[in-house]
Amino acid sequence: MQRLFTSSEMVGFSLVIGILSAALLSAVWLIRQRGTLEAESQEMRSALSDARQRISRYQAIIADKNRRIVIWDGNDRKPEFLGQLPGETGAPQAESEFLAFGRWLKPSSAGELDKAIERLRFDAQSFDLIVETNHQEVIEVQGRLSGGRAFARFVALNNLRAELAELKIERSRLKASIATFEALLDAIEQPVWQRDTEGRLVWVNQAYSEAVEATSPAQAVTEEREILGTVSRERIRATSTPESPFHEKVSTVVRGNRTFFDVVDARSASGSGGMAIDISQAESLREELTRTLKSHADTLDHLATAVAIFDRDRRLQFYNQAFAQLWQLDTPFLEARPDNSEFLDRLRAANKLPEQLNWKNWKENALSVYRSFETQTDLWHLPNGQTLRVIASAHPQGGATWVFENLTEQVDLETRYNTLVRVQGETIDHLSEGVAVFGPDGRIQLSNPAFRALWGITEAEATPGTHIRSIEAACAPSYDRPDGWKAFSKMITSFDDERPSSQGTLELYSGLVLDFAVTPLPNAQTMLTFVNMTDSVRAERALKEKNEALQKADELKNEFVQHVSYELRSPLTNIIGFTDLLKTPVVGPLNERQAEYIDHISTSSAVLLTIVNDILDLATVDAGIMRLEYAEIDLDDLLDDVSMQMTDRLQENNVALEINASGHLGQIVADPQRLKQILVKLLTNAVNFSPEGSTVNLKCWREGADFLFNVTDHGCGIPQDILATVFDRFSSNSKGGKRTGAGLGLSIVESFVSLHHGTVSIDSDAGRGTTVHCRIPSAAVPQSVAAE
Incomplete structure (x- = not known):
């Protein structure tokens, strides 16, 4: 029975058939590709074989000993080397040493090659160079790029190519040298030129173009601007030869000014070259030097110091008048320019040099200045008593200058000065005042024993050079206050332009009282002086205390007198x-006796009232409270009143009064009561001392506005020892007087005259009487009087 295929089987069968078909097709394709690959591989083997054959041929060609190639593939990869250079070039065979060009190439070539290779590798710049080795060989170097690689080919040249390369190098060297020299000549300040065989300018430098006022050297050459005149150029052309270049001073005009040049012109087969050096300043300096030397000679000739100049041959070149006067040598001898040795021998023969035990050695030592670079100084004590300081200094160009300074007066002055200093030092040391002198740096320079004794310091503590700070510390136990040594330090070390002096008093802890004075001295020095015033101060204090006590007593007396006077008057x-x-x-x-007693009481009371009034007036004057009552006084009426008031006293003493006055004395402005009191006091005093039957004279007159009068008696007079005290209060000269008073009359007269701004004086001779002189000036008219 026939079996039918299911659908699933049909799908599986189809897949198997597809897979087998694909595998068969792949096998067929692979067989065909294998054949193709074998054909291509055979072709590549053939090509590789051909390339290897070509590389072998190229390497055989490159491997020549006259060239070497360096290949760089990329910037960081190690270079590849092909070929070698001959050993005679000095190029190293080792690859590691070949690129160290500085070791086998000349420095200029090595530096240039390094830069060229660097630009080739990193900037893709090709190059062609000719370099020199240290073995004097020439190598051509070419740099190229190909396929991303950098190649540098080194080829050793020989024969004609080497000679050509050497010529190129020499040409470059010569061009560089010429450019350097031209740049150098352009930089100098001296004009330089080059001419051809026909005498035409070929090249000039910048200084030449500036001298001929051209904008550039090229313009000067093109326009043939000449710096020298025609005559000078012809003389140069006629006299300059290759063997003997022209070298003379030439005068020309540059920029409108006459200029002197020192011209050098050298001739060669291709032309000539010259240089002009400006010597105008040198000529001016030479003339100035000549004038200066003449001026110096005139100046030295007027000096009081003897000067002589000897040239490099040791012959006298110059001497001044002081030199001739000092040595008193013949003028012909000096004008003959004697040798320095001959000059010394002449002085020795004339007995004008110091006596020497070994003359030869002394003279040799004196003349050694010509072989020395240092100035020699010596003292010559001449036989005639003079002392000379001899200063000999050698000249750099040869010769020497001798200076003879006469120190005779200076030595004498120095001796007297030293003597004076010693005397002053001894004087200062023996002064009772303390003295210390400080320098501008605040260090003590000298001090005397009195200074150290007053401050209680030792001589070691006041050694010269000790700073004032140390002195201050040493004196601090005696007195340490701001107004003491601290103030002295500030004044002594001050930088003020004006240093004021200062004075004052210090009282030390020990009780000593010192008067000090800070006195600025010349050269910024300062002197401190201290005077022991202890005894004087103590006496002064005692006197002050006593005076204060006296003043208090006088005040008490005045108060008592005023009080008693007022109490007594009532x-x-x-x-x-x-x-x-x-x-x-x-x-x-x-009765008669009662009347007599009443008269005595009245008289005594009047006298006592007068004394009390006088005392009260003096007390008022002393207290300064008395004021004058000024008024216009008719002097004639005043004299009449005084005469009337004195009548009883004159009759009582049997004394006459004679008044001598001009017909009309006029008026005066004064205190009427006090002026009348002055006259009455003087007349009363004169009557008291006048003998019976005598006359008292009152003489009055005017001098301008002043009223003058004097009162004269003919009594016993006043002894000279008492005359000086007659105006003192309570000073009474009862000898020869009829009445003994309190001694206040003349004192009151002097006080009232002084209040009127007048003067009073007394002339008296024992046994001849006394005269009192008074002058009362007229005061200003009071406003109330003027109004009337």
Whole structure:
């Protein structure tokens, strides 16, 4: 029975058939590809064989000993080397040493080649170079790029190519040298030129073009601007030869100014070249030097110091008048330019040099200045008593200058100065005042024993050179206050332009009282002086205390006098009043004795009242409270009043009063009461000392606005030892007087005259009488009087 295929079987069968068909097709394709690959492989083997054959041929060609190739594949890969260079070139055979070009190439070639290879590899710049080895061989180097690789071919040249390369190198070297020299000549300040065989300019430098006022050297050459005149150029052309170049000073005009050039022109087969050196300044300096030397000679000729100049041959070249006067040598001898040795021998023969035990050695030592680079100084004590300081200095160009300085007066002055310093030092050391001198740096320079004793410091602590700070510390135990040494330090070390002096007083802890003075001295020095005023101060203090006590006592006295005077006036006024009342008939009659007693009481009371008034007036004057009552006074009326008031006193003493005055004395402005009191006091005093039957003279006159008068008596006079005290209070000269007073009259007169701004004086001779002179000036008219 026939079986039928199911659908699933049909699908499986189809898949098997497809797979077999695909495998069969793949096998067929692979067989065909294998044949193709075998054919291509055979072709590649043939090509590789051909390439290897070609590389072998190329390597055989490259492997020549005259060239070497270096190949760089990429920037970081190691280079490949092909071929070698001949050993005589000096190129190393080892690959590791070949690229160290600095070891076998000349430095200039090595540097240039390194830069060229670097530009080839990194900037793709080809190059062609000719380099030199240290063995003086020439190598051609070519740099190229191909297929991303960099090639550098080194070829050793020989024969004509080597010679040609060497010529190229020499040409480059010569061009570089010429360019260097031209740049150098362009940089210098001297004009330089080059001419051809016909004398035409070929080349000039920048200084030449500036000298001929051209904008550039090319313009100067093109326009043939000449720096030298025609005559100068012709003389150069006629005299200059290759063996003997032209070399002279030439004058020409440059930029409108006359200029002197030192011209050098050398001739050769191809032309000539020259240089002009500006020597105008040198000529000016030479003339200035000549004038300066003449001026110096004139100056030295007027010096008081002897000067002589010897040239390099040791012959006298110059001397001044002081030199001739010092040595008193013949003028012909000096003008003959004697040798320095001959000059010394001449002085020795004339006994004008110091005596020497070994003359030869002394003279040789003196003349050694010509072989020395240092100035020699010596002292010559001449036989005539002069002392010379001899200064000999050699010249750099040869020769020497001798200076003879006369120190005779200086030595004498120095001796006297040293003596004076010693005397002053001894004087300062023996002063009782303490003295210390400080320099501008604040260090003590000298001090005397009195200074150290006053401050209680030792001589070691005040050694010269000790700073004032140390002195301050040493003196601190005696006095350590801001107004002491701290103030001294500030004044001494101050940098002020003006250093003021200072004075004052210090009281040390020990009780010593010192007066100090800070005195600036020349050269920024400062002197401190201390005077021991302890005894004086103590005496002064005692006197002040005593004076204060006296003043207090005087004040008490004045207060007592004023008080007592005012207290006494009231009872005295009552006594006088009741006495006058008792004299009147109202009380009743008095017997003779009672009347006599009443008269004595009245007289004594009046005298006592006068004394009390005088004392009160003096007390008022001393207190400064008395004021004058100025008014216009008719002097004639004043004299009449005084005369009337003195009548009783004159009759009582049997003395006459004579008034001598001009017909009309006029008026004066003064205090009427006080002026009248002055006259009465003087007349009363004169009457008291006048003998009975004598005359008291009152003489009055005017001098301008002043009223002058004097009172003269003919009594016993005033002794000279008492005359100086007559104006003192309570000073009474009772000898020869009829009445003894309190001694206040003349004192009151002097006080009242002084209040009027007048003067009073006394002339007296014992046994001849006394004269009192007074001058009362007229005061200004009071406003109330002027108004009337």
